[in-house]
Amino acid sequence: MKVLIRYLVLFAGLLFVVALTLAAFGLDVVQSINYLWRGAAGDSVAIGRTLVRATPLTLAGLGIVVAWRAGMYNIGGEGQYVLGGIGGAIVAKLLVGIAPGVLSVLIILAGAGFGALLGAFAGWLQVKRGVQVVISTILMNFLALLLLEWSLRGPLQESKGQTFVSESLPNAVMLMRPDRQSDLHVGVFVALLAVVAVWVFLKFTPAGFRLRVVGESASAARANKIDVGKTQIRAMALSGGLCGLAGVIDYVGLTGRLADGFAQNWGFIAIPVALLGGLNPWGTIVSATYFGGLFAGSEVLKRFTPIGSSLVPAVQGLAVLAFVGLSYWLNQRSEAKNGSD
Amino acid sequence: MVSNSDSGPLLSVQSVSKAYGSVQALREISAEFFSGEVHAVLGENGAGKSTLMGMIGGFVVPDSGALVFEGSELPVGKPFEVRGKGIRMVHQHFMLVPQLTVRENFALVQLEGGVRRLDADRLALDAVEISRELGWEVNLDARAGDLQVGAQQRVEILTALAGKARVLILDEPTAVLSPAEVDELFGVLRALTSQGVAVLLIAHKLSEVMAVADRVTVLRRGEFVASCLIGETSRNQLAEWMVGEMPGAAEIRDREFGEVIVRGHGIRAIDDRGVEVVCGIDLQVRTGEILGIGGVDGNGQVELAEVLAGVRMFSGTLEGIDEVGYIPQDRQSDGLALGMSIEENMLLGAIPNDVFSGGFVAPGKVRNRANQLIKEFQIKVGSAGDSAGSLSGGNQQKIVAARTLSQKPRAVVAVNPTRGLDLKATNYVHSRLIRAADEGAAVFLFSTDLDELAALADRTVYMDRGCFTEEFLVGPK
Numbered sequence: 001m002k003v004l005i006r007y008l009v010l011f012a013g014l015l016f017v018v019a020l021t022l023a024a025f026g027l028d029v030v031q032s033i034n035y036l037w038r039g040a041a042g043d044s045v046a047i048g049r050t051l052v053r054a055t056p057l058t059l060a061g062l063g064i065v066v067a068w069r070a071g072m073y074n075i076g077g078e079g080q081y082v083l084g085g086i087g088g089a090i091v092a093k094l095l096v097g098i099a100p101g102v103l104s105v106l107i108i109l110a111g112a113g114f115g116a117l118l119g120a121f122a123g124w125l126q127v128k129r130g131v132q133v134v135i136s137t138i139l140m141n142f143l144a145l146l147l148l149e150w151s152l153r154g155p156l157q158e159s160k161g162q163t164f165v166s167e168s169l170p171n172a173v174m175l176m177r178p179d180r181q182s183d184l185h186v187g188v189f190v191a192l193l194a195v196v197a198v199w200v201f202l203k204f205t206p207a208g209f210r211l212r213v214v215g216e217s218a219s220a221a222r223a224n225k226i227d228v229g230k231t232q233i234r235a236m237a238l239s240g241g242l243c244g245l246a247g248v249i250d251y252v253g254l255t256g257r258l259a260d261g262f263a264q265n266w267g268f269i270a271i272p273v274a275l276l277g278g279l280n281p282w283g284t285i286v287s288a289t290y291f292g293g294l295f296a297g298s299e300v301l302k303r304f305t306p307i308g309s310s311l312v313p314a315v316q317g318l319a320v321l322a323f324v325g326l327s328y329w330l331n332q333r334s335e336a337k338n339g340s341d
Numbered sequence: 342m343v344s345n346s347d348s349g350p351l352l353s354v355q356s357v358s359k360a361y362g363s364v365q366a367l368r369e370i371s372a373e374f375f376s377g378e379v380h381a382v383l384g385e386n387g388a389g390k391s392t393l394m395g396m397i398g399g400f401v402v403p404d405s406g407a408l409v410f411e412g413s414e415l416p417v418g419k420p421f422e423v424r425g426k427g428i429r430m431v432h433q434h435f436m437l438v439p440q441l442t443v444r445e446n447f448a449l450v451q452l453e454g455g456v457r458r459l460d461a462d463r464l465a466l467d468a469v470e471i472s473r474e475l476g477w478e479v480n481l482d483a484r485a486g487d488l489q490v491g492a493q494q495r496v497e498i499l500t501a502l503a504g505k506a507r508v509l510i511l512d513e514p515t516a517v518l519s520p521a522e523v524d525e526l527f528g529v530l531r532a533l534t535s536q537g538v539a540v541l542l543i544a545h546k547l548s549e550v551m552a553v554a555d556r557v558t559v560l561r562r563g564e565f566v567a568s569c570l571i572g573e574t575s576r577n578q579l580a581e582w583m584v585g586e587m588p589g590a591a592e593i594r595d596r597e598f599g600e601v602i603v604r605g606h607g608i609r610a611i612d613d614r615g616v617e618v619v620c621g622i623d624l625q626v627r628t629g630e631i632l633g634i635g636g637v638d639g640n641g642q643v644e645l646a647e648v649l650a651g652v653r654m655f656s657g658t659l660e661g662i663d664e665v666g667y668i669p670q671d672r673q674s675d676g677l678a679l680g681m682s683i684e685e686n687m688l689l690g691a692i693p694n695d696v697f698s699g700g701f702v703a704p705g706k707v708r709n710r711a712n713q714l715i716k717e718f719q720i721k722v723g724s725a726g727d728s729a730g731s732l733s734g735g736n737q738q739k740i741v742a743a744r745t746l747s748q749k750p751r752a753v754v755a756v757n758p759t760r761g762l763d764l765k766a767t768n769y770v771h772s773r774l775i776r777a778a779d780e781g782a783a784v785f786l787f788s789t790d791l792d793e794l795a796a797l798a799d800r801t802v803y804m805d806r807g808c809f810t811e812e813f814l815v816g817p818k
Binding site (some may be wrong): 200203204205206209212213216217219220221222223224225 | 647650651652667669671674675676677678679680681685688689690691692701702703704
């Protein structure tokens with residue numbers, strides 16, 4: 001109940017920030033919020049649009065949650081997302097012609113696997129070689145983006161060789177779309193399942209418990225016979241796997257091919273999404289949906305106003321700041337109430 | 342001793358109260374502190390000692406009441422101003438910046454606004470001067486974090502004294518010290534009182550209070566119990582005031598041991614800096630036996646304990662210690678994950694089988710088990726879902742003891758398990774260790790407290806520079 005009130009206060013505060021931002025851009029606040037709302041939740045197409053954007057944010061956000069809860073500050077969601085797409089495209093190219101349903105599954109597994117490998121590598125670098133995950137994952141983002149650009153000009157380029165994109169996936173391989181009007185695909189359920197799975201993992205399994213202990217206090221973990229290094233590497237593998245899953249689900253569910261602009265910063269935005277969600281799986285899906293709606297709504301808004309697309313990053317930045325400020329304020333209040341000896 | 346009790350108190354606390362949520366930490370406490378006296382504030386864990394001292398130091402804002410220093414009211418909740426008036430605190434957990442040198446730490450407290458060029462030598466001058474006066478040697482260029490705890494405390498006290506201290510508040514300063522260091526500290530406290538400083542000492546060890554205090558005030562569960570000159574009271578009376586009844590001594594047991602279950606030969610280990618601190622130790626312990634391992638801190642005890650607990654690499658052989666319960670020395674960093682709930686901390690070490698349901702950890706069973714242990718070990722908590730960090734030190738240690746001993750391990754490794762604990766909690770932990778031995782565990786008790794070893798251990802060895810020096814029988818008489 002307390003948590004619920006906390007989130008209500010937070011999201012009301014964020015809405016207020018959005019309104020302020022709109023006003024600062026010189027827009028009619030009521031009219032603009034109306035556009036945002038219609039674009040995000042006005043009808044079933046709009047809701048689909050929101051959910052499609054919330055899907056990669058949820059998955060990559062979960063990836064961030066898992067790593068950060070283990071004390072591994074993975075900033076490499078973007079790179080892992082991209083590698084997920086690349087892994088999927090490689091499998092699609094190598095196994096062209098096999099049964100579409102099987103191929104879809106293999107593509108998704110490959111994407112998650114590629115992301116997991118990249119994450120695990122960063123974890124290994126920190127545990128065994130002392131390279132901080134924060135540093136290595138930031139750098140790996142650049143590597144992954146360069147790898148994408150190179151592969152679209154080389155091994156993964158479409159067969160005509162005219163543009164720098166990968167071969168489009170056949171429709172039969174793409175994830176099912178329940179409604180022709182909308183981009184909504186069944187990947188949404190993958191995200192939902194992942195939320196449940198991560199929640200169960202963190203809260204109800206010994207491995208998840210150990211992961212949280214390592215994140216809370218590595219020294220307590222060590223003194224209680226938990227293999228800190230192994231736990232951290234595994235957390236990074238799981239984290240990278242979820243971010244890779246985000247990428248490959250977008251590939252096989254939405255875009256059907258890779259292009260230079262494939263990533264669209266989802267892997268980065270996943271960080272504020274996870275933080276806004278309190279590094280909690282359910283909180284993450286809520287904040288991912290909020291951001292998804294913001295993106296979906298601003299796409300409609302920008303059709304009616306000249307500055308709609310620049311609004312989104314501004315609101316994102318302010319939303320994170322507002323979040324930090326509001327949580328600080330709420331914590332102060334609860335501390336003032338409770339306190340300790 | 343220059344007692345100025347005739348000229349009125351230097352500092353007085355007038356009917357202060359403080360509540361944290363539903364817990365009344367202090368209820369209308371009044372006390373007077375005189376210059377030139379060591380005034381011990383005595384009480385069990387949770388008696389409100391730290392809250393009272395925090396109030397004087399300006400860290401805790403009272404709900405009601407007033408603090409009067411030299412005839413004028415002390416600002417509340419303004420630690421910096423309070424410090425400026427000469428009221429200084431040495432916290433239980435040190436406040437030094439570990440990355441800075443001793444000199445820089447000295448300079449830091451003297452640093453005021455408007456300084457353009459940092460002249461650490463000049464700023465540290467006062468503290469260095471005091472260290473010379475007190476005959477305390479400190480290495481000014483050592484990193485504070487590299488010093489042993491005893492030396493760190495010296496630096497902490499010196500930073501507190503720098504710049505004209507009138508009142509020195511020490512929060513359980515002896516908890517981390519060896520007996521020799523305690524004597525040295527008390528000598529320094531006497532030197533300070535002879536210069537007219539009022540020393541406020543938070544304590545719960547009766548022997549120390551009797552040894553050093555001029556005056557004593559006893560608190561119990563946030564209430565004022567008594568205050569008097571030390572000559573007007575006795576150890577027994579203080580104990581009665583503190584706990585409300587006489588604590589029973591640890592029970593004496595028949596010593597009957599089984600076969601040798603833990604055998605170690607030529608154990609060597611290095612510490613975190615790569616220095617060999619355990620230098621070829623042989624040991625044998627039988628079931629039901631408590632092996633006491635004494636010695637001054639920093640002679641390899643912690644590392645040997647970690648080897649026995651299976652969390653430190655070693656060379657040599659060690660048999661029969663697969664199933665071990667570990668009560669580490671530092672409950673705050675090693676024993677507990679303070680940010681996690683009490684019930685989850687009860688799962689550390691080894692997750693017990695009885696909290697699973699269909700392969701998953703069942704929160705209901707975790708809660709039930711926690712509540713059982715809380716009841717059995719008499720841990721004072723609001724709810725098992727509260728964070729372990731919200732508890733007092735004694736209750737934190739009880740969590741560690743409860744989860745370790747309730748698993749009935751075949752071997753127990755405990756390092757200073759009663760450090761910082763009050764009488765009741767200490768006796769309780771002792772009785773549980775004895776019970777573990779009675780039930781057939783081999784118990785390794787690492788302690789710097791000789792009384793503790795004498796009371797509990799069937800055999801005591803001393804550790805000095807990584808080796809056992811002598812082995813002789815010290816049994817409960």
